[in-house]
Amino acid sequence: MSENRSSKRNCPIFCGLSGKDLSSQARYRCMCNSLFIVMLAITLIPLSITSGLNFFQYQQLVREDSRANARWNAESARATINAYLEKLEAAITVVIDTYSFEDLSDPKKLEQIFRQLKKEHQGLVDLSIVGVDGIQTAYVGPYRLAGKDYSDSLWFHKALARRMYVSEVFTGFRNVPHFVVAASKKDPSSDRYWVIRASIDTETLDRFLALADTEALEDIFLINDSGILQSGSRYHGDAMESFQLTRKPKQNDIVIFEEMRGNSSFYRAVSRIPNTPWLLVLDQQGAEARKIWHIFKGRLQLTLGLCFLASGGMVFWLSRFLAGKFREADETRDSILSETEHSNKLASIGRLAAGVAHEINNPLAIIAEKAGLMQDLIGLEQDFRHRAKFLDQLASLQNAVVRARTITHRLLGFARRMETSLTLVQLNAIVTEVLSFLEKDAAYRNIHILLQLQENLPVIRADHGQLQQVFLNVINNAIDAIRSDGEIHITSRRENQKTVMVAISDTGPGIAPDVLKHIFDPFFTTKGNEEKKGTGLGLSITYGIVQKMGGKIEVSSEVGVGTTFIITFPVYKEGSEEESNDRA
Template identity: 35%
Template sequence: MTGGESSFLNAVWPRFQQNGEDHLSLYRTFQDYRQIWGMGIFILISTALVPLVVITLIYYQLIQRSIDTESLLRTERVASNARRAVTFFLEERLAALTFTVNEMGYDRLTDPGRLREVLQNLKLGFGGLTDMSVIADSGTQVAYAGPFNLEGKDYSDQPWFKDCLKNDACVSEIFSGYRDVPHIVVAVKSTRPDGHVFVVRATLETERLIQTLSSYKTGEHADIFLVNHQGVLQTPSTFYKSDSNRMTIAVPPFAERTRSMMKTDSSGQQIVVGYAYIATKIVPTSFILMVVKKKAGMMKVWLDLRRQINWFLFLSALVLVVVITLTSSFMVNKIFQADSEKAKTMAMAEQNCQLASIGQLAAGVAHEINNPLALINETAGYVKDLFTLKKDYKDDPELLENIDSIIEAVERCGTITRQLLGFARRFDVQNQTIKLKDMVTDVINFHKKEAEYRDIAIHVDIPDTLPLIETDRGKLQQIILNLVNNAFQAIDNGCFLDIQARADGAEHVRLSIRDNGCGISETNLKKIFEPFFTTKKEGQGTGLGLSITYGLVQKLHGNITVDSQIGQGTTFVVTLPINAEKETLA
């Protein structure tokens, strides 16, 4: 059982027992209320939360797809831009080297002074070059300009030299070679006047290329580097540092243009991979440009936002559950109270019917017993008179004592029947001659202290010449008291109450009670005399006062009307017959 249900049961069950289980069972059992309470909470929570959760999940899926698509596009764009930068870097230096070979020729390039001059000019024009050399077709270096002592070195077994002889130009992988420093070789092949070929080689610094790649790195969650076709790292990698110097993801398949895809690396993390195979206009290369981004890092902002949305959704759901539980408890409690009041009202109606039946029975029994009691009483009195007159019985005290006992018993039975008749007459009108002005004065006296305290002016205009009324004192007093009480509750401090009475023809008297209180709306005016209808705040009225007053007026064969306007006041007019007994006979 939930906390909300427990609180509801604790609040309702004591009153359920106090208000009478037998009568309330005519409408709903306690189990019915618990089922209504539970079903109400279930339906309201389902109606409120299910669409919210479904919409949130759909929103998450749409956002996830959108982010995945955007991540692929962004990664592919970064890889494409970096590919163009690397390709341009290599093409620019290959073109410069080709132009130099075509312009200078073999004889000028083999001049050490001229070669150093060319190297210096290339450094100034393009940068990133370390040294330059001329190599014969046999692989022997015949001229060298640079900081290393490489004169006479043989490169005939170097892969880059063989590729250059085969393809007229080449771009090597990054390797250390004789100088034991990572570098890239760009070389072009040309022909001497005697028909023999030679190769002009230039060495590129890797730092310049690494800096170019680093400029495209988009954050700590991203890595950009070069690998060869076997997956061997050519430039440093942030994510793939290992003794084997290989990246731990598979080499992507060949594609002529830049591609991107989502994968899972060896550690189980989702990554976004963008790659491009590097090829210059002059010659292809063995480089593959790799852009790797960790998906968790890319989605950090979205994950933080989703976490906040989840917290907001959880708190909203919690508030909805609490509000729905409290609202359902309040509504079911109100239904229970209404049914309880209805049950009590039915019980009271049943009791009143029983009392009325008892009253009628008592009246019948009293009338039936009174007749033989009267006969017994007269006979006993007559016998006593006879015994008193005759000397035979006059001096017999025991006989006279028995006669007195009979008379005393008859009187006692008479008293009982009179009490039964008094009980029965409580349900009937008991007419008395009443001076209306005195009765109004008596009622007003009950409110004098309150009127003085609240500065309420009470004006009574009832002429002494007004005819006396033949009616039930108690009922008329209750009518006036109810109307005056109602007026005092409707008016504010400093207002007034006007009571007037006038003769209404020869047979009726009209009593008017007017106040300048808040007034009654036209809608409520039609229901003013309905039982349990009230415009007062909860706990300040039962809604029975005016309905009881209406019933009492009808009981006295009178009529009551009301006229009211919002903000101006209310006037009740009670018209009563001067002689209620004649009205009854009529």
């Protein structure tokens, strides 16, 4: 019956079989697997959800950071180029405001000014003066451009229309990509404007753009509104080549959008350079291409892997541990059921013995009474022929009745021990009785029992049978611990006016500290590897009996030396009402 209950209760749903279809070992293995799956899911599902949320949240943060970095880098590069142009424009403005057309038309004077400007402004290629008719009247630089006619050039007309003008990149007469910064001034004599022009090569722009290079930067270049590159590009070619821009910003604004190059995405920031025809284009790595994102993913994967391994190992151990505990609980329950059935049988035997004893006592009383009557009658007939023989037979009959009564009294005594019956008992007498049961076993194992019992110990109030069980359990455990060739010392004495004690020491192997603290726990046994496996209930029952009688039991042990049990009971007060009733 207990096996069926255990099967139905412990069969896990993942096995696909009922408890009756599984052996005990297979059932607990299946339970272990089911616990492992359920607990692993409970552990890993929240971990996976949390990791996924962290993954997407951090990805969003990296994307926002990438966009912010693209904007900041674009603003920084724009500010750098704008500062260079403003500084150069300011220097040209000082020159044109300080000197007249005639002064600057002097080649020596112009060369002196050019050298001074070249020291302060890197990338300056040449400096020239263009008259009101568009003819270059003075030139300082590496090219032969003196006397060139710029009357049809776009930059010349733009310079005339504005106080200061920065041109697009073009090749011009020199066939080399460059741009000019030109300023115009009115000639007082003719009311027409002449122009001072400074030329800068595109490599200067490349150097300034290179200052904005960072780990995440992929490309940075300048274009005009027509889509012509104004500087070199890593992916789109050199200056003067074409490039198609999908989105353009408004004045002094920065637009940032996502583009694709192959299978990877990147952020593109586009900004206008103030007072120029140029657009700054900056391409920066997308979130998935950044080093910090790869580091985060690697660490997240490593953390998840370690968590999975640690959780899996812990859950595996815990599932086996719990399944083992369930198995132990089932085995303990079956043992308790078996002990209970055994106790019920003993109780039934006790009740049966009491009934049998009472039933036998009645006819025995009649037999004894009739035998006594026959003795009296024969005593009156002195000349009865067989008088001596009859008296001898009647004496034998009465002896048999006495023997039968002794047996029935013992049966009644066994039956009464099923219930607690408190009487006044003497500890030394109980110890002596118990030793009479164990002397032969101790002698067979060559174990010497040494007694040191104090005489005239005060009595205690206890159950005679249960007290026998207490000493029987402790002394029997001492014999089992020694096994052979050892000594057991039993000492009794009065500790004080209120208590008496019995100490039982053995020369066995002793008990380890981690085992000693569980010695009174129910179902805890140290006899698991012996032929007679212990139930783990002996010392637990002993502890309960001693506590119920108001006593105390303590144990001390040293490995390799032996173990000592000290049992203390309160002295019964003489002259009490209970004692008087017992003696009556």
